Amino acid sequence: MTRETEVVTSVASGAWSCPLPLRDHERIVTGHGGGGRLSQELIEHLFRPAFGGDVDDPSHDAAVLSLPTGGGRLAFSTDSYVVTPVIFPGGSIGDLAVNGTVNDIAMTGAVPLVLSTAFVLEEGLELATLGRIAEDMGRAAIAAEVQLVTGDTKVVEARDRGGGLTITTAGFGVVPEGVELGPRCVRPGDQVLLSGPIGQHGMAIMSLREGLEFETELRTDSAPLTGLVQTMLATAPGGGVRALRDATRGGFAAVLCELAEAGDAGIEYVERDVPVPGDVAAACGFLGLDPTHVANEGKLVAVVAPEVADEVLAAMRSHPHGREAVRVGEVVEDHRGIVVARTGIGARRVVDLPLGEQLPRIC
Amino acid sequence: MKYLDEFNDPELARQQFEDIERIVTRPWALMEVCGGQTHSIVRNGIDQLLPEQVRLIHGPGCPVCVTPLETIDKALAIAARDDTIFCSFGDMLRVPGSHHDLFQIRSNGGDVRVVYSPLDAVRIAADNPDKEVVFFGIGFETTAPANAMTVVEAERRGLTNFSMLVSHVLVPPAIAAIASSPDTQVNAYLAAGHVNVVMGTAEYEPLVERFRVPIVVTGFEPLDVLEGIRRALLQLEEGRAEVENAYPRAVQAGGNPAAQAVLADVFEVCDRPWRGIGVIPASGWRLSPRYGRFDAERRFEVQDLHVEESPSCRSGEVLQGLIKPNECEQFGTTCTPRKPLGATMVSSEGACAAYYQYRRLDVPEKVRT
Numbered sequence: 001m002t003r004e005t006e007v008v009t010s011v012a013s014g015a016w017s018c019p020l021p022l023r024d025h026e027r028i029v030t031g032h033g034g035g036g037r038l039s040q041e042l043i044e045h046l047f048r049p050a051f052g053g054d055v056d057d058p059s060h061d062a063a064v065l066s067l068p069t070g071g072g073r074l075a076f077s078t079d080s081y082v083v084t085p086v087i088f089p090g091g092s093i094g095d096l097a098v099n100g101t102v103n104d105i106a107m108t109g110a111v112p113l114v115l116s117t118a119f120v121l122e123e124g125l126e127l128a129t130l131g132r133i134a135e136d137m138g139r140a141a142i143a144a145e146v147q148l149v150t151g152d153t154k155v156v157e158a159r160d161r162g163g164g165l166t167i168t169t170a171g172f173g174v175v176p177e178g179v180e181l182g183p184r185c186v187r188p189g190d191q192v193l194l195s196g197p198i199g200q201h202g203m204a205i206m207s208l209r210e211g212l213e214f215e216t217e218l219r220t221d222s223a224p225l226t227g228l229v230q231t232m233l234a235t236a237p238g239g240g241v242r243a244l245r246d247a248t249r250g251g252f253a254a255v256l257c258e259l260a261e262a263g264d265a266g267i268e269y270v271e272r273d274v275p276v277p278g279d280v281a282a283a284c285g286f287l288g289l290d291p292t293h294v295a296n297e298g299k300l301v302a303v304v305a306p307e308v309a310d311e312v313l314a315a316m317r318s319h320p321h322g323r324e325a326v327r328v329g330e331v332v333e334d335h336r337g338i339v340v341a342r343t344g345i346g347a348r349r350v351v352d353l354p355l356g357e358q359l360p361r362i363c
Numbered sequence: 364m365k366y367l368d369e370f371n372d373p374e375l376a377r378q379q380f381e382d383i384e385r386i387v388t389r390p391w392a393l394m395e396v397c398g399g400q401t402h403s404i405v406r407n408g409i410d411q412l413l414p415e416q417v418r419l420i421h422g423p424g425c426p427v428c429v430t431p432l433e434t435i436d437k438a439l440a441i442a443a444r445d446d447t448i449f450c451s452f453g454d455m456l457r458v459p460g461s462h463h464d465l466f467q468i469r470s471n472g473g474d475v476r477v478v479y480s481p482l483d484a485v486r487i488a489a490d491n492p493d494k495e496v497v498f499f500g501i502g503f504e505t506t507a508p509a510n511a512m513t514v515v516e517a518e519r520r521g522l523t524n525f526s527m528l529v530s531h532v533l534v535p536p537a538i539a540a541i542a543s544s545p546d547t548q549v550n551a552y553l554a555a556g557h558v559n560v561v562m563g564t565a566e567y568e569p570l571v572e573r574f575r576v577p578i579v580v581t582g583f584e585p586l587d588v589l590e591g592i593r594r595a596l597l598q599l600e601e602g603r604a605e606v607e608n609a610y611p612r613a614v615q616a617g618g619n620p621a622a623q624a625v626l627a628d629v630f631e632v633c634d635r636p637w638r639g640i641g642v643i644p645a646s647g648w649r650l651s652p653r654y655g656r657f658d659a660e661r662r663f664e665v666q667d668l669h670v671e672e673s674p675s676c677r678s679g680e681v682l683q684g685l686i687k688p689n690e691c692e693q694f695g696t697t698c699t700p701r702k703p704l705g706a707t708m709v710s711s712e713g714a715c716a717a718y719y720q721y722r723r724l725d726v727p728e729k730v731r732t
Contacts, residue, residue, distance in 0.1 A: 027470040037701060209479075272373070287479075338723070345376040345585050347408020349721040 037353050061104035061246075064175055072177065075110035077101055078170035086133065086165065089204050090219030094136030096297055097167040099222050102144045103246040106226040107300065109181045109233060110173035112144065117151040117169045124163040133165075144224030146171065173226075179233060183263030185242040191309035192269060192329040193302040195228060195322045196221070198252045199280035202294035207283065216279050223298030228321045232302065235315040240308035246300045250353065253292035255301045256329075256339045257353045269329025269351075270342045292351070303331060370584030371407075379589040380412055386596050390416040392548045393595050394541070394684050396534060397503075397555030398425030398712025399583050405717040407585045409592075417596065420548065420684035423537055424555050426502040427454045427710035428682060429637040432672055434530045435460040437665045441497050441528065442468045442475050444663070448491060450484035451499040453477040458706045461671040481506075481513045488517065488525035497659045500527040505557045507531055507648065508622035511629035514650065514657040528659040529649055532635055534558050535566050536646035541683060542574040549684060551595040553581040553588070556610035561626075563618025567606045575604045582610040629654055638706060639679030678705035681714050688715040695719060 031038040062077035081097045098115065105112040117137065121130070141148050204218040225246060232241055243263065245255040252274065260267045276284075276291045284291045298321060304312045309327065316322030339351040369375075395401055401421045404410055410419050423429055439460045442449035449465070456465040456477065469475040474494075478484050481498060488496035500510040510527065517525040534555060541547055554567060559580045567578045577598035581591025591609045598605060608614055628651065635647025650658045676698070677691045688694055688707070698704040700716055707713035 027467070029466045029470045031466065343407045343585075344371040345373055345407055345409065345412065347411045349406060349408055350723045352720050352723075 040353070062108050062110070064108050064110075073110075073175040074172050075105045075108040075112075075175050076170075076172045077104040078168065079104060080166055080168040082164075082166050083205065084164070085205075085208055086129065088208055088220060091222045092133050092136045093165070093167055094133035095140045095220070095222045097169045098137050098140035098144055098146070098148075099224050099297060100248065101169040101171050102146055102224045102226060103248075103298075103300075105171055105173040106224070106229045107181070107244040107246055108173075108175060109179035109229065109241075109244070110175040111230065112146050112171055112173035112226055114147050114149045115141065115169045115171035117148055117167060119151070119153045120166040120168075121153065121155045122164045123155060123158040125165055126163065129163075130165070133167075140222075140224070144226060176233070178237070180239065181241060181243050183243050183259050183261075183265070185239065186259065186263040186265045186303050186331055187242070187305075188265070188331050188333045189306050190242055190303045190331040191306055191327055192256070192267060192331070193304060193309065193313055193316065194247075194252065194274065194326055194328045195225075195300045195302070195316055196298075196324040197275040197277045197280070198247065198296055198299060199276055199284065199291040199294040201297040202251070203280050203283045203291075205295075206287070206289075216283060218277075218279050218283075221296055221298040223321050225298065225300055225321055228300070228316065228319045231315050231319050231322075232304075232312050235311050236304065236308040240305045241312065242303045242305065244300055244302050246298075247296045249295050251291070251293040251295055252299075252301065253290070253339070253351050254353050257351065259301070259303065260339050261337050263331075264336050266332040266335040266337070267329060267339045268332050268342065269339070271344055272342075273326060273328045275324060275326060306330075370582075370586040372586065375586055376589060379586065379593060383417070383589070383593050383596060384414050386593065386600055387414050387416050388600060390418070391550045391596060391599050392418045392420050393551050393553060393592060394420040394422045394549040395553040395581070395588070395591075396422040396424040396538065397553075397558070397583075398422075398428065398710065398714065399557070400424075400553060400555065400581065400588055401714050402712055402717050403583050403585060403588055405714075405721050408721075409585060409588055413592070417592070419592075421681065421687070421714040422541070422552075422684060423637065423640065423682040424503065424534065425682075425707065425710050425712040425714070426506070426532065427458055428678065428706040428713050429532055429640065430455075430458070430501050430530045430706070431636045431638050432461060433636070433668060433670050434528070436668045436670055437660065437663075438499055438528055439463065439465065439468055440665045440668065441659060441663050442473045443471070444473075444495070447495045447497055448474045448476060448487055449497050449499070450476050450478045450487060452479075452501070454710055454712075455499055455501065457703075458709050459703055461669065481509045482516060485513050485516045485520070485522065485525060488522050489520060492524060494524060495662070496525050497663075498525070498527045499530075501530045503532055503534055503555065503558050504561045504626075505555070507626055507630065508561060508619070511625045514629055514654045515625065517657060518654070526657050526659040526662045527650070529630075530635075531630065531648035532637065533632075533646050533648065534562075535570060536643050537637070538567075538570055538578070539573075540640075540643045540646070542570065542576060544683070546685065549576070550599055551577040551579065553591040553595060554578050556580055556582045556587070556614055559608075559610070559614040559618065561619050561622050563623075564606050564608060564614070564616050571604050571606050577604050578606050580606070580608045580610050580614050582613065637682070639676070639682050641679075673704040676705035678707040678715065681707050688718040689722065691715075695723070 032042050062075045065074045079101050081093050083093050086093045102112045201220040204220050207216045247255045256267050316325035340348050341351050465475050484498035577595050579591045579595045594607050594609050630648035631651045632645050633647050633649045634642050634644050636642045675693050680686045698708050703709045707715040
């Protein structure tokens with residue numbers, strides 16, 4: 001077994017008390033794709049055993065591979081993008097497909113270089129829409145300094161009303177020498193930084209959902225984070241930056257939970273220090289959603305050594321994608337594997353992964 | 364953010380806690396009726412910061428939790444039909460019936476849709492004339508006006524393919540039932556503010572007189588809840604038992620007369636079983652004869668239901684405030700949000716789910732996942 005496997009197994013014994021994995025569902029339900037517990041269990045109990053023991057830490061969004069010739073290390077990642085509607089305020093599925101995979105690679109400390117892209121198009125999709133999405137991808141690739149080098153297109157029969165599409169991108173980047181990031185590097189006393197206000201992407205999408213249309217100025221925060229990450233690494237060379245995660249599906253809270261579990265570390269953060277834009281807070285309050293569980297597409301969480309925290313934070317604020325970066329919490333000795341929040345009125349509560357997708361409540 | 368930040372202010376909260384500390388001279392137990400309040404209390408840790416003498420008992424006010432298993436099994440049977448589009452609030456999808464939940468119906472090919480506004484279900488019916496469209500109309504008085512408007516609107520549009528599976532429950536009879544119980548430990552009630560937005564406060568006066576208990580209409584943000592608690596304690600310490608409105612920015616004594624008129628037209632009071640508790644007389648609403656043809660139970664003869672409640676689930680005692688969720692042997696072991704034995708572990712307003720989500724450090728190791 002690899003070192004990564006051991007780490008995960010030791011967490012799993014505490015995290016998983018059921019001897020009969022996946023017994024609750026005979027078929028895939030929506031929650032299996034929600035980025036919460038059910039997704040985690042699917043990876044842990046179905047894919048991982050079937051794929052064999054050499055899979056890199058599956059809680060990572062990208063794998064870091066040593067080249068056989070000793071010629072450095074590559075970060076490799078892939079992701080599929082499904083979103084309704086495909087065009088939304090501030091961007092489209094095309095922006096997500098580029099920035100999402102770029103960011104997964106960037107969180108290993110790598111500089112992404114190339115992407116492949118595969119389209120599964122439904123009958124009925126308007127060519128004008130596809131054209132707009134392709135242009136967005138081209139623009140996003142230039143902004144992220146990656147090349148779209150190969151691809152594939154398939155067409156499937158329309159489901160529901162048709163006209164949708166799925167985009168899968170994969171890509172790799174080069175990990176600079178000496179860069180070693182990951183939950184295993186996290187130590188008590190480390191500081192938790194957040195690159196900006198949360199919840200914008202998820203609520204921008206939610207505002208357009210059928211039957212939920214509400215008026216808002218919210219736009220997606222989709223952005224490539226390579227530049228921000230490299231700026232941070234340059235400020236604190238030599239391991240000062242311990243771990244990075246982009247807070248996409250499952251939101252800020254899910255990222256902290258994954259870091260805590262995978263690093264067997266206790267994490268504490270202060271709720272009031274987590275910036276939530278006013279319109280995100282209002283929409284979440286109205287729908288009964290927790291903004292810390294809402295998706296972002298251009299925000300990262302960093303765990304950094306205490307002695308470099310101020311400098312890294314200042315460096316983040318000097319970068320366009322980290323201007324509103326804040327310190328939100330720290331890694332503690334207690335409650336290993338568990339995230340605790342200080343509430344607005346000064347009490348403490350446990351923060352957990354959502355089970356599946358967040359559901360708007362009844363009243 | 365106006366009306367949100369102010370009611371979460373740490374300095375004002377500290378003052379409230381100090382006031383409460385000063386008021387209290389002996390042990391009291393308060394019940395917050397509404398699951399939304401339970402959630403706010405546990406999420407923000409309000410109970411952790413109250414004086415030891417003040418105990419909060421979590422009440423039955425979670426509509427998802429008290430919807431009878433039989434009704435859920437009916438919903439599942441209707442939702443599984445090929446000719447049917449079943450519309451529900453999102454919360455209900457994960458609630459376990461005897462054998463499965465609505466998510467599983469959907470993954471088996473059933474057309475189950477989450478609606479955010481009940482009127483969306485009517486629009487879906489208009490858009491799909493060849494399908495039966497059924498809306499799962501559940502909730503307390505809070506959701507009742509919007510649910511009632513679906514049948515008014517369906518009638519106005521002349522839709523014959525729309526119906527509603529109704530499981531509506533009422534707060535005052537539930538308070539009366541708990542207050543009548545010889546086992547009750549509750550000294551005062553925090554009423555569910557959003558119910559009073561619709562219904563006003565008049566129907567609580569007879570309860571105060573009959574049971575000599577303070578009832579304080581209370582909101583949901585941390586400072587709202589604290590103000591409700593403070594006023595209830597003040598009444599108890601001064602020996603008063605009155606209906607008091609601690610949520611005046613939303614609640615008027617007369618409630619919302621337009622909504623009440625719709626409710627009187629669309630619904631009639633009936634006896635209603637509450638999951639885990641039993642039948643409470645005159646504690647629910649069903650469609651009035653005028654709108655009876657929109658009743659899904661009448662339209663779909665659902666038979667051969669074998670209702671099986673988990674024998675080890677103690678949610679009834681939780682809902683009546685007799686035990687705390689973490690005092691149940693199943694809590695966090697055989698019963699978790701991933702594999703719930705009862706609805707209180709599922710709903711975002713369920714007391715068991717709130718404890719599981721936010722309180723795992725306070726309970727034994729076994730509960731941590």
